[in-house]
Amino acid sequence: MTLEWPAECGELTHWLKSQCARAPALMQEIGLVLKPSKGVAADAIAEAIQSMESLQIDLIGLTGDPAHRSIANQLGLPWLSAQNITQVAEPTSRSETSVSSEAASRSSLDPAMIVQGPIRSGVQIYARDRDLIVLGQVSEGAEIMADGHVHVYGRLRGRVAAGVSGRTDANIFCQQFDPELVSIAGLYVGSEQIPSEHRSAQIRVGLDSAGNALIYSVLS
């Protein structure tokens, strides 16, 4: 993107820092073309470029007043004519669209299903296309399932299944882990096969990369 300086942003270092704070990932990825206003001194431009470097912002080049072209040459920066900018700006705008589409898909994500416990024996809960969060305990004889992750803020004694429709990256997070049965993406183990050191622990359960064993990691 082209940044008109100081017309658009005022004091450059301050503006860049505030942008980095707001959207650090975006600022790391985006390429900037600096367009100093007419009459901005060579020293000031050199200083601005230094501060951009220190913030690890990718400077593509300079543009604008033809009088600044020699400064670009002095500093070893490309000089971009208006035509060039549209070309250079293209990937920039693409990265912008990819960010905005990501944001859009994020907002269309189903929010996690939150259920207040205790989940009693005989009760079945399924969070379709989303994560499941249980506040409280899950009794023996209860079944909780989700297409996404399962979180249990309490003691888990019932059956639990994450990634029910096949997501192998689904996880189970639990404060006290005493389930009857654990399943991730269809791979299941009974309570007897759960290593005793992980019983009653605060634990995260996932699937290994090959997808043929459960991995337990103790939380906290």
Add this chain to the structure above:
Amino acid sequence: MAIVVTVTSGKGGVGKTTSSAAFAAGLAQAGHKTVVIDFDVGLRNLDLIMGVERRVVFDFVNVIQGEATLHQALIQDKRIENLSILAASQTKDKDALTEEGVETVIQELSEMGFEYIVCDSPAGIERGATMALHFADHAVIVTNPEVSSVRDSDRILGILQSKSKRAKEGGRVSEHLLITRYDPVRVENGEMLSHEDVCDILAVGLIGVIPESKAVLKASNTGVPVILDHESDAGVAYADAVARFLGESRPMKFLTPKKQGLLKRILGGSD
């Protein structure tokens, strides 16, 4: 409107009817006009426990089906003035209970000035049990300190909070845990779940622990609610439980084994 207290458990034989009789008698003794209804249609027992089996002419199902009025079917207890009993039918089955019928009876009992309606639920999770808990404001969950009873109680708690009228209207039924047939000696020996274990599994507030006692069988056989036996530990424990239900705070008793005298230990025998 009368307050409906359902005594339930899921599992059979844990002491629901004994507890219903004791609770109703306790509430009535505390000055509240109380009626206890037997929902165990086809397997009625409450009349025996209350000692009114010879006085049953009309029953709950007769009232629901319009064959008798409530006044005709209600049996006034001879010991406690505020207490009435509505017996179950022994010849019908549980399909005779309809939601509208039960609701009408509860409504009429309220209009008659009853403050508490104690519903003695049958075992199981079928019609009789679901009808008994449908209109509950409070549920007393009777549990023995053993795993199968605890699991069934958990199941009935789930049904209570999903199928009762209150739950369907977005509210909650108040839950009270009553542990019966508790034997502190066996708990100490690790043969029985402790009351802490049961509370931990069920996550419900404890209202009382009734010790295993010979007084209960004697009370059943003689048709006197055990709560009226002030000499027995079970009677005292029920009285405490009812007091806690009514908001009093009383310390739990009978949680530790009794100290036996030397002579008794040598000669053996138990109380």
